[in-house]
Amino acid sequence: MSHFPKLFSTMKLGPYTLRNRIESAPMGMHGTPEGYMTAENAAYYELRAKGGAAIVTLGESMVDSKGTSHGRVNPLDDPGILPSLINTTDAIKRHGAVASIELLHAGIRSRSPRPDGAVYGPSAGTSFYGKKIIEMGEAEIEPVVNAFGDAAEMAKLGGVQMCMIHGGHGWLLSQWLSPLHNHRKDRFGGSIENRARIVMMIIENIREKCGRNFPIEIRLSGDEFTEGGMKLEETVELAKVLDGKVDMIHVSAATFNDRTAGLRMFPSVFLPRGCNVYLAEAIKKAVKTPVVTVGSLNDPAHMEEILESGKADMVTLGRALLADPYLPEKARKGNEEDITPCIRCNYCISQNFTPYVKYPRGVASCVVNPIIGREYESRFVQVSGGKKKVMVVGGGPGGMQAAITAADRGHEVILCEKGKRLGGTLLYAEHEYFKEDVKKLTEVLIRRVQKRPIKLMMDTEVTPKVVREISPDVLIAAVGAEPIIPNIPGIKNRNMVVAASMYDEDAIGKKVVVIGGGLVGCEEGLHLGHLGREVTILEMLEKAAPEAPYLHWLGLMKELEKSAQLETRVKVTRVTEGGVFAVNEKGEERFYEADTILLAVGLKPRTEVVESLRNCAPDFVVIGDCQRPATVMEAMHMGYFSAMNI
């Protein structure tokens, strides 16, 4: 019997018996220029079926490819999609999961097919994106309704077993549902029944074309969290209209008509886990149809509690299943301690978040899971050359990942760490109030090291002599970096606290100046501000923390507004006993009083240590911060792939 009996109880959905209560969220990935899926896409979805999710939902798929808003996503009005759809759904179904697909029309968020750039929507006006909106008449409504039905039929031909209609997030159907966009006076406007009319017509159309044995789930925004938009009370009324007409009601949140919507749609690290559960709970109380909750769930015990207390019937996981596609299987078997936690850094989604990034990267990736986006190619890796002795120097995220992967590949592994704890740069992060998942990640990696036959040498400063004694075939240097101490007058005469180090928080004075507004400086400054210190962050460049994934950056800047003062384009000129002098872009000098100065101007690789080890073993690999100042993602990925190459 599982630790989580409710989470792993079966559930009837149309003709299917779902193996558990975990749905893999729609998370699209770019395919070919025509929008077809590739072998890489199929493998990306397959991994989540293999990991144990009951339903795997293919991401946004266009019911009308002329109404597309992002490129390269399954055009369901083009039979050319079928071979790739069949391959992908086969890959999902052969692992016992149900294959679903998200049906979407972008409406006023579409790329316009018209020379004047105008788009079609429920009511005339100007879109949030500055485009002219032409009001859809009945003549335009009918083809859209048909397009949804035809798309579902195409999907079914492609082996899809159920669908998720996208009725939230500000796409076409939520434009009809929401008073933000629907100002009509006819039978499609006004009351909630009228605004939902097009959705009901679509549901009927899909039923006619796909039959009762093709379950329909509808994704809604429980609350649009936008002025003038749908509030929970109205979504509850909408759910009553949908009750019994669809097979599942899926409750997400927010709308793209708000520039900060992404912080809620892909809940940021500054929101509590399960921040949308109360929305699902309110809807569940009003309907008989099963209700699904989504948003920031990554802990099976939490999921069990949500289901057990009757707040929802099923949970949907997005990023948590990128971080660890095997989350369901690990939880079912009682190995939940080995789940790699999603740390909500939002790297996965930010890299495709146009217009904030100039072009979407179009490939999937995850900071804490090197496999994501490389599921296909990683099938072809094989152990070559038999068992080797692998020595890893440095127990940070890169070093630990290298040791774990090398051990899993059957090599003899020795991991050396000069300190008393494994974790490296991850350790400093764990004291920050919004990084509980980074702490979990560190613990998971440490447990993985301990559970493997890895010889651990703690408190060991590795010198060429130590390497020669051990005599490894492969030496992996993961010795990290050290803080840069800039050449600012007065800096040597005053005690400084170095960011990203294990300093004593109680020793930090009331007034704090952070020199350097990169990601580390901003996060540390935020944390100290949260602890009640008066924090000023000084950054030389125009933009603070430019290296942060866009959505994390957005959340961070919003939080900083509450807890700290951030000044950009200011250059620190000297440091004194009382504080810091800095000049702004006009050349004006100002004094910033500081009880504590936190230095966060970056890191430099420990090149000397690396070079001292270079010729000590037949094969030598340099990974992470000691190669170049690296992110946790780069360190873990380098660790993984360096070991995969042995």
Ligand SMILES: Cc1cc2nc3c(=O)[nH]c(=O)nc-3n(C[C@H](O)[C@H](O)[C@H](O)COP(=O)(O)O)c2cc1C
């Ligand atoms: C990489 C990525 C791609 C996504 N693509 C889609 C999509 O195609 N359609 C959609 O409705 N939501 C999409 N989402 C949102 C997720 O379905 C989910 O609602 C959101 O990530 C919140 O759940 P989570 O906190 O479990 O990640 C995407 C999210 C991510 C991280």
